[in-house]
Amino acid sequence: MLPVAPPDPRALPRTSLSTISVEHIRIDSIKSYAETRAALERLPHFDDRTRTLMQYGDIAKVRSALGEIQGDAGLVVFSVATHGDWLQIISGKRNVVQYVIGNVLVSTQMTQHELAAALYAPLRIVVYENESGAATIEYDRPSTLFGQFGNERVTAVARDLDEKIQDILIRAAT
Incomplete structure (x- = not known):
């Protein structure tokens, strides 16, 4: 048998590993889980129409469609993960759902300068029924997630996103 050479380290x-500091935000709603979730569900939902337009490269139509979809809120729901339903596999169904919420144009403003920003854009928000029967919303402050890259162009966009997401979530909670 021939000896095996050790792999070339190159x-x-x-x-690499780095530790980051992230601000985590918790909003205890004055509304029930169902009411808070219904408020978030009223946000526009991203659809395949825009993906189809992107495949054909008509950027003007893509921008127009994004403007229509995002509406006044400036944010859309990309997906909903029903973690509460999944829990029935091991411990019984609970009221908890994760939303992936964002804005394609905002995301691209960050990822054009830092591709790794795509790890956090769009944002994840969780809504669950707390011990008192009301809803709790939790998420990580965008500027602290994106600030780790040390790119002021990315962080500046994320600061605007801080306000946008906070406003939407406070409105859903009250």
Whole structure:
């Protein structure tokens, strides 16, 4: 049997590790879980119409469609993960759902300068029924997530997103 040469260290993937500080926000709603969830469900939902337009490269139509979809809120729901339904697999159904919410144009303003910003854009928000029967909303402040990249162009956009998402969530909670 021939001896096996050790791998060339230059051929191995490089891994790095960093620790970041993230501000986590919790909003205890004055409304029930169902009412709070219904308020968030009224946000526009992203659809396949825009994806189809992007495939054909008509950027003017894409921008127009995004403007229509995003409406006054400036944010859309990309997806909903029904974690509460999933819990019935092990412990019984609960009222908890994760929303992926964002704005394509805002996301692209960040990812054009920092591709890794796509890790956090769009944002994840969780809504669940708390011990008192009302809703709780939790999420991580965008500027602290995106601030880790040290790119002021990205962080400035994220600061605007801080206000936009906070406003939407406070309105849903009251």
